[in-house]
């Protein structure tokens with residue numbers, strides 16, 4: 233298989249290249265013409281709500297679901313013809329943990345290593361290294377069922393690293409985890425990135441995308457709505473600051489009209505108003521001068537959530 237690392241040119245640095253990529257399930261077009269390029273060493277994100285087409289795209293990149301149309305190259309090769317050989321060089325962390333609950337933590341790693349045809353001694357040494365990486369060394373002989381959700385996720389990631397992949401695909405890696413478990417997991421992903429592993433992450437958490445991704449695409453309805461680094465996207469689609477105003481029940485109606493001209497843009501959500509502006513504090517002062525009396529106000533910096541709202545008119549949170 234010809235692939236990444238065998239050429240000196242720029243295209244050799246492309247771990248994934250998709251052009252007009254399409255996935256259909258019967259009449260449903262889950263992915264409707266996606267163009268992406270993922271470069272060696274970067275953390276690349278697909279950010280979007282449930283049903284945006286993130287998992288479907290990821291499954292095509294992971295060579296487990298054939299494309300319906302378009303072009304796709306992974307590690308320099310075509311998943312249609314080179315799927316097994318590409319998969320041998322990938323790590324895949326699926327949305328649902330598929331660990332073997334009846335085996336111990338260490339056994340889960342070792343059994344998986346054997347699938348890759350690694351020798352018993354190699355697998356044992358690799359498992360020890362990965363237990364350390366996953367911060368599960370003191371749990372190696374425990375059954376998987378006794379682990380917390382965060383520990384199971386770290387073990388799933390450790391297991392995906394058994395074959396020393398160049399490219400790691402993570403589908404919603406922290407969904408359902410508490411904040412502390414999420415931060416522990418992010419820390420492990422930063423570590424992998426610093427070792428040069430290319431990461432592709434799907435998420436519907438804007439803070440996760442902002443923290444982890446060098447570059448990302450915002451996906452909605454099977455299409456890419458925007459692409460860039462988190463900072464670029466925020467600069468392009470939002471303002472430096474956002475003033476959030478909340479009102480007593482029934483008192484929000486009509487306030488947006490009173491606020492006319494105060495901000496670059498006003499977004500009316502069911503539970504609050506968002507004023508997009510360079511200076512939140514001055515906007516708040518002007519609002520007070522116009523007689524607006526919110527029960528609470530908050531000035532914050534713009535996030536990818538604001539980018540998503542600008543692009544789609546909807547919030548990312550379900």
Ligand SMILES: Nc1ncnc2c1ncn2[C@@H]1O[C@H](COP(=O)(O)OP(=O)(O)OP(=O)(O)O)[C@@H](O)[C@H]1O
Nearest residue numbers: 257260261262280281282283284285286287288289
């Ligand atoms: N195997 C399938 N058969 C039929 N429809 C599917 C299948 N997989 C996905 N879909 C549909 O394709 C669309 C995109 O789903 P997909 O899972 O790719 O989105 P997603 O952005 O990953 O969302 P989620 O976070 O919920 O997984 C949805 O409308 C979904 O119902």
